[in-house]
Amino acid sequence: MVIAAEWLLFLSTNLHILVVSTSRTSNLTFVATIFRHGDRAPIDTYPTDPYKEEIWENGLQQLTKEGVRQQYELGQYLRKRYEQFLSPRYNKRELLKFPSKNCPRYYELMKETTQLPEYQNQIKSWKGFTECLANYTGYNKDHTSTHRIWKVYDTLFCQKSHNFTLPDWATPDVLKTLQEISAFDIKSHIGLYKITEKARLTGGILIDAVLRNFSEAILKSSPLKMVMYSAHDSTIIALQAALRVYNGIHPPYASCHIFEFYTEHDGTFSVSMFYRNDSSKDPYELVLPGCTSPCPLEHFTQLTAPFIPQDWRKECQVTEQSQRSDVTTVALSITVGVLGVLLIAVLFWGWRMHTATTWSHQNA
Template sequence: MVSSVVLFVFTLSSVCGLAVAERKLAYVTVLFRHGDRSPIKAYPTDPYRESDWPQGFGQLSQEGMRQHLDLGKFLRSRYEGFLNESYNRHEILVRSTDYDRTLMSAEANLAGLYPPSGQQVFTPDLKWQPIPVHTVPSNEERLLSYPLKDCPRYKQLINETEHTEEFANVTAAYKDLIELVRNKTGLNKTDVESVWSVYDTLFCESRHNKTAPEWVTPDVMAKLRILKDFGFQVIFGLYKQQEKSRLQGGILLGEIVKNLSKMAAPDSKQQLKLMMLSAHDTTVAALQASLNVFSGIQPPYASCHIIELYREDNGSASVSMFYRNDSTVEPYPLQLPGCALDCPLEDFVRITKLSISDDRDKECQLPSEGRDKEVIISLAMAGILLIILIVLLLAVICWQKEPTGQQGYRHVVNQETGDES
């Protein structure tokens, strides 16, 4: 009896081991926020100015560099055996927004991911090697910087969001705080969204051991943090989230899904294994909102959304997602609503299609503008048809007036003299 149980357990473990062995990692996309930085700007009464920061406003700090060096080391450990130990330009593609802090975060990350060894060491006392980071000018960025401001329909959605009951309730609940911020900061206009920048400035200053003004109590900071997170929900969710996603984060999601499908093809000869995207908190939030997995909380510095593609021996493929928002613990799995944790690729594509626009430019048009264009086109066509009918009518009238019998007197030209007779 005991031997039978042992044989059963051995057989079961062999089968399970075989099943695990059949599922093989094929491709990874990682999207992360830059590391710790200085404030983007100061408010009017801020005691600290740009000159108080080593590299000025909006720049990666040394702590931010360390955060991404650690993230790079984590990725090296996680994908040991999948990625080549030494840098291989065919295996990885790095894309960043055109900001100093995101470019530098990517570079610090790569220093942890690909420390040089062997022939890649170009100077003995430097444990680093240059690896390309690609970008486009900020005014051309449409993949990694959100929210995009080129969409009238999205602006209309934000306006509608600000007229929802939930928005009104939050505004009313924090009316005194918003008024306090207006009085203490010297800002002419403060609302639920604009206090976000005040919180960010105060948060950066506190992380870098700068003394806060007396009015900035722990209670004020806690309430500002709630409003800051609510601001993210206003931008990407709260009201008509899926339509917002189609106009914003769905652009990035569409590119990711396209790459997953390409890499999963049985005849794929792609050597690329890792797509690394260095961007912002709003980028991570936009992508997660389009996947309907956004928690509503601002992604912290160096937070990383991981999307892994696996191939099975039978030709099928599946997608797994993870989120690393705390360096002290392992990334936790994210489950796409309506699918398993290990989501079959065909289901992943089908579910996410609802958040991806086939024609964003068309969807960005305001409904009224669309109707106006249709009316203009209809009127133009009617005008053309009316002109054609008038021309035809005149032609018929002229034809009916033409005599069919005896011609009347006419001038005759003498062909020899050219005189009339």
């Protein structure tokens, strides 16, 4: 669904963009970015949705033409911002791209949040609404979960942004209530209950990954200069919540959180953060609470330490059995892939033999 970061930078290598760079390239040492994908089609449809998958040019979950444009524009911007830092042409040794990760234990905490007595009244107040919504959407009213409600909201939001005619029941009040429920869902992700623990199991893992990538690049003296994480809105929210810089505004498509690491004149390191959530403006600077910008790396590490797990596998309750299951899944995938290649080879060989036999008969 997300266009590869390498491709974004490759496409924009020789394009000139009138953007003023605010990056300190003179002593810039390493960059890490976490970017959200561009505009997309809905994740899924609800049973009575009049617009099925065929209506979307690339299918459900996929980038639209506008999404492709947004990702391309982001790639252009990053190329221009770091044109003095990266090689003129894409170098795979300088830049790496990673997907974001999920933690099973984190979702248990979310469920616990919605079961707290102080929030049950708020959830109960939506019960009549969700039962009514079930009648219109074709869901069973006894199983209209928060996830299904979000699916309806996501679908309507995508349709509205693409100027589709919404169903009659999707009134402004309905959309407002759906937005309130969606906002509460975000709060349950990052706040309300066991905030620090949630941060450690989501955004904290990503902070740790960024810091580790920087340390490894320095210690190994490798040519690696930049890492890019493809992410979702929830990933950026979790990251910024763990950093305590989340502004409460939903990350727009193609938004990008930037870490810039610098080597100071005394040989120490510092880090600045920027957030690009408007393509018509330069990113604005984010300041970690308790520090300045740029923040000395040692101080930055101390301030973020409470939100970074020491052993995320243990805290996420990843058992040896689940790890073996993951390995088994990968092994099966590889086996199926190999068998598929062999099957294609056998079929091709059979076709060649058949063609050769037919040719020899025709020319006998």
